[in-house]
Amino acid sequence: KPFKRILLTGAAGGLGKVLRERIKPWADIVRLSDLSDMGEPGEGEEIVRCDLADKQAVLALMDGVDAVLHFGGISTEAPFDAIMQANILGVANLYEAVHKAGVKRVVFASSNHAVGYYRTTDMVDASMPTRPDSMYGVSKCFGESLSRYYYDRFGIETVCLRIGSSFPAPLNKRMMTTYFSYDDLVECLRCCLAAPRVGHTIAFGMSDNASAWWDNRHAAFLGYKAKDSSSRFDGMFPDSGDYPAADDITATYQGGKFLLDGPQYN
Ligand code: NAI
Ligand code: 15L
Numbered sequence: 221k222p223f224k225r226i227l228l229t230g231a232a233g234g235l236g237k238v239l240r241e242r243i244k245p246w247a248d249i250v251r252l253s254d255l256s257d258m259g260e261p262g263e264g265e266e267i268v269r270c271d272l273a274d275k276q277a278v279l280a281l282m283d284g285v286d287a288v289l290h291f292g293g294i295s296t297e298a299p300f301d302a303i304m305q306a307n308i309l310g311v312a313n314l315y316e317a318v319h320k321a322g323v324k325r326v327v328f329a330s331s332n333h334a335v336g337y338y339r340t341t342d343m344v345d346a347s348m349p350t351r352p353d354s355m356y357g358v359s360k361c362f363g364e365s366l367s368r369y370y371y372d373r374f375g376i377e378t379v380c381l382r383i384g385s386s387f388p389a390p391l392n393k394r395m396m397t398t399y400f401s402y403d404d405l406v407e408c409l410r411c412c413l414a415a416p417r418v419g420h421t422i423a424f425g426m427s428d429n430a431s432a433w434w435d436n437r438h439a440a441f442l443g444y445k446a447k448d449s450s451s452r453f454d455g456m457f458p459d460s461g462d463y464p465a466a467d468d469i470t471a472t473y474q475g476g477k478f479l480l481d482g483p484q485y486n
Contacts, residue, residue, distance in 0.1 A: 222414065223247040227285040229272065229292030229314070230329070232256040235386055235405070236291050240265075242406045243289070246413060253281055254292060272310030279313075282321035287413055290314055290363075291329040297354040297481040307359035315370045323376065327412045328367055330380040332398060332424070333357035336475020338433070340397075344474070346422035346438040353475030354482045364422065371420040379412040379442070382434070383425040390450050393457040394476045397431045401448035404428075411444040418442070433474050 223246055230236040231252035243250055244264055251266040252258050261267045270277035272292050282288075293307045311328070318326060336353025338344050352358045360382075367378035384398035385391070386405050400408075404427045412418065423439035426432065428446035436444075470476045 221246060221248055223286050225249040225251055225266075225285050226413075227251045227253065227281065227288045229253045229288070229290050230295075231267075231291075232258045233291060233295065235329070235383075238402050239289065239291065239406070239409070242402075243409070246410070247287075251281070251285060271305075272313060273305040275313045275316070278310075279317045279320060282317035282323060285321055285323055286325075288314070288318060288323055288326040289329075289409060290326055293329075293359075294356065297356045297478055297484070299484040300355050303355050303359045307356070308362050311359075311363040311366055315366055315376070318376055319370060319374055325413065325418065326367065326376065326378045327409055328363050328378055328380045330360045330364055330382045330422075331357065332382050332384050332434075333475050333478050334360040334364060334382055335434075336473060336478055338474050339472060340433065340474055342433065342474070343435050344424075344433055345435040346424075353473060354478045355484065356482075357475065357478065368420050377418045377420065379418050379421045379423055379439075381408065381412065381423050381425045384427075384434075386425065390453050390456065392476075394471075396450045396453065396457065397429055397433060398474075399427050399429055399448075399450035399453075400425045401427050401446075404446045404448050407447065408442075408444045411442045415442050 226247040232254035253268045258267050333353050334350045334357050335344050337351035350361045352361050364380045370376045384400045385395040386400040390396050390399045424434035424436050427448040429450040469479050
């Protein structure tokens with residue numbers, strides 16, 4: 221197997237549960253971590269329940285790890301205090317631990333909401349400035365910058381995967397463009413871990429959908445080729461005469477509903 225021990229954070233989450241089943245062939249041991257209950261460890265699994273905001277716990281979590289899939293944290297807009305603990309302090313603790321433990325490569329589950337303030341008429345690539353659409357999006361930009369710094373300073377490689385919408389199926393019309401099937405996610409992660417060198421790479425996590433807002437040219441070297449497309453859900457969200465209204469910001473900007481929420485500063 222390519223790795224001795226992979227750490228998956230966020231293992232109790234929607235994507236974590238999927239990945240728990242799918243990444244086993246990549247490592248002798250998969251260490252699963254989350255704040256929430258993850259059940260009993262299966263064969264080849266280790267379970268470590270901890271808060272990413274707890275520095276000592278995260279330092280211990282990294283012992284013996286050779287690659288990290290960092291999927292833990294708050295996954296939607298939330299009060300800033302909570303975002304700060306899980307996604308800002310959490311990612312800082314993670315990288316300090318990665319550095320101390322000598323981990324060579326991380327895949328960071330970033331989000332399309334790092335660029336959600338681009339318009340739905342824009343085509344965004346990794347060289348363009350971030351335009352977060354929420355405190356959540358800002359926290360993902362922080363993770364992207366922090367990982368850049370740890371690469372420049374220490375050579376720790378990271379792929380920041382700006383995931384679109386990774387669910388069993390698109391949940392609304394917007395997700396016809398942002399859909400990222402579970403199979404494509406797994407294949408993309410496989411490429412992120414298998415590529416000989418990734419340096420610090422920003423990639424967009426999307427399937428081969430009929431419409432796209434993101435151009436993955438800067439990550440083409442990873443060799444990821446989507447096999448799925450949202451077009452198999454065609455017809456699920458028929459156009460209606462009054463939607464979207466001309467002034468509907470959730471249809472004007474890529475981030476959709478995330479534009480309506482924040483900032484929830486308290
Ligand atoms: P999720 O909310 O289902 O899972 C996140 C997990 O992180 C949860 O199990 C939660 O308990 C854990 N967590 C939260 N705060 C924590 C803390 N302080 N310490 C330890 N664990 C903590 O989210 P999902 O959908 O599985 O997403 C996983 C990652 O991928 C997240 O980082 C999310 O931002 C990112 N992502 C997901 C997308 C999707 O379409 N599912 C789209 C873009 C990004
Ligand atoms: C995200 O970043 C969220 O984690 C996920 O729950 C979805 O809202 C997704 O973006 C999306 O934009 O559809």
